[in-house]
Structures are given as structure tokens and as C-alpha cells.
Amino acid sequence: MTEKDIQHIRDFNRFYTNIIGLVDNHILNSAYSLPEARVLYELFHHQPCTASTIMTSINMDKGYLSRVLKSFEKKGLLARKQSKEDGRASTLVLTAKGSKEFESINQASASQIKELLSRLSPGQIKEAIEHMGQLKEILSKASL
Amino acid sequence: MTEKDIQHIRDFNRFYTNIIGLVDNHILNSAYSLPEARVLYELFHHQPCTASTIMTSINMDKGYLSRVLKSFEKKGLLARKQSKEDGRASTLVLTAKGSKEFESINQASASQIKELLSRLSPGQIKEAIEHMGQLKEILSKASL
DNA sequence: ACTTTTAGTTGACAAAATCAACTATTTATG
DNA sequence: CATAAATAGTTGATTTTGTCAACTAAAAGT
Secondary structure, X not given: OOHHXXXXXXXXXXXXXXXXXXXXXXXXXOOOOHHHHHHHHHHHHHOOEOHHHHHHHHOOOHHHHHXXXXXXXXXXXXXXXXXXXXXXXXXXXXXXXXXXXHHHXXXXXXXXXXXXXXXXXXXXXXXXXXHHHHHHHHHHOOOO | OOHXXXXXXXXXXXXXXXXXXXXXXXXXXXXXXXXXXXXXXXXXXXXXXXXXXXXXXXXXXXXHHHHHHHHHHHOOOEEEEEOOOOOOOEXXXXXXXXXXXXXXXXXXXXXXXXXXXOOOOHHHHHHHHHHHHHHHHHXXXXXX
């Protein structure tokens, strides 16, 4: 691995940080903050699960997460019940309202990506997705 | 662009957000915060420049930036002099110490990337970099 | 000349994130 | 079994990060 390689990688990281920033900032116009949106995403995809599951999957501080979950419960997005296997934990499930909220910001996020890519041709989009897929595949072997 | 396309893109975004998070968290073990490191990077590469230049290149609030610059000056990393062309602006230049600090965190960041990729073969690394390059090229046409 | 922009600073504040202390369970260990 | 250690989650205090608006001063536009 040469210095130039590293330079390229860091250059891409900076570039992609900006892209992600664009997408993220758009989400911020919704009723939910970025961390909230992330938690909502994880809840939707892992439910029923515990707070620990969420915590490790997005590497969020447990105190912080606890508050986010409390706010979700207060807004009626989330239902908790005592876990039967573990008396310390609660089982988390989104309510109908919670799922609906997730779908809503998920939809908004999708259409923002559509808009971002609207200047690309179908061929370019296909190419880009292929690069993403292969990049992910390669890098998955490296992380962890 | 199909729903599946969008799904892939968002999946990659989540994946890469994690990668970047890994890299960023590592930098945070230095004496500089993430925003500080970014400003230092921009200073190093754009100097001599004005605060405005930095501001637009990393999209940072001018108030926030002003404070970061002030702290850099206080630590002796940054020298300001009145711009001759524009009486409102100052020309920013890193001091020797500032450059040294930049080199130091830059070096640390590079070796962290090396470590992250240490499990990949040279061929895989080359492939990954190629995908990055092409992805960037395609997406550059889309943003803005 | 005057209005409007732009560069930068500052204060007040809000949001995001971290840390440590604490309770209550569960698991491990002698 | 007893009790020590680890884990799940909550809460309070605090720090870091980021935003917003008001302000000064210089520059540019009309």
C-alpha cells in the first residue's frame, strides 16, 4: 500500500463524507433528528429487540439511547414490555404510529436520493451501484 | 431508478457511514476534535486563505469557525495578518507549529487507514481504490 | 451618496454526545 | 449456595458541537 493509495482513500472518504452530509442534512428537515432517525431505522428492522441490540448496532451511548427511546415512547411510537428471559431488559416494538413514522421518513429519504441522482443517466446509476456493491464487499473483509 | 436501486444506495451509505465513523473516532483520540482536524486540514491545503474560504469548503458556521480559528491562534498554530485587498478579512497561515501538528494528525490518520486495510491483499486494495475513483467520478456529476 | 453585501466577531442558546453513579437483575465462580 | 462480577437500563451533570441573531466594519453595487 503506497502513500498515494492512502491519499486516494482519504480523498474518497472526504468526498463521501460530503455526500452523506447532504443526505443527512435533508433528513434533518423532518420532525426527527439524525440520531432519532437512526434509532427508528434500527427499531424497525430489528424489532422485537432490546435496547442493547440497538446500542451495539449503531454504537450509541446507552444513556443517550435510553432518552431517545423514552421520547419515542412518550410520542407513542414505541411500546415496551418486560422481557421474559431477562428481567433487566424490555422488549421493544414499534407501534403502528411508529412504523408509519418510519415509513414516512424512509420515503422522504428515498426521494431525496432520487433527486440527488436525477442528473445521472440510468447507465451511470447502474454503474455507481455496482461500484458500491463491490466496494462494500471488499471492505467488509477488512472491517472488524 | 428502481426501489431496489435506492435500497442498495442507502445500504451502502449506512455501511460507509460506519467506516467513516471508525476512522473519525480514531482521530478523536488526538488532541484535536473532529471539526478542529477538518479546519486544520483545510488551512494546510488552502493557505494562505481567508476564513471565508474555509467556511465554504467545509460548510461550517462562521461563528463556530471564528472560535476554532481563535483557539488555533491562541495555541500558536495559526497566524493572521490583515488582508491588503480586503480590509474586513484576515489572511490565514499556519505557523511552523501548526503545520507540524497537521502533519502529525495526518500521519496518524494515514496509519489508521493502513491498519484498517491490513487484512486486504494488495490486489483487493487496488480494486477498492479503483471503485472509489470511479464512484467519485460518477457521483461528482450528480452533486450540485 | 446611499443602500446592500460581505467578512468576521460575539453572546445566547439548542442539540448531540459523554460520563459516572445508581438500581436491579443475571451470570460466573469459589 | 453465596457472593462477586457482569450486564441492562435509567438518570443527573457536564461537555462538545452546532445554530442563530445581533453587531461592527469594510466593500461593492446602484
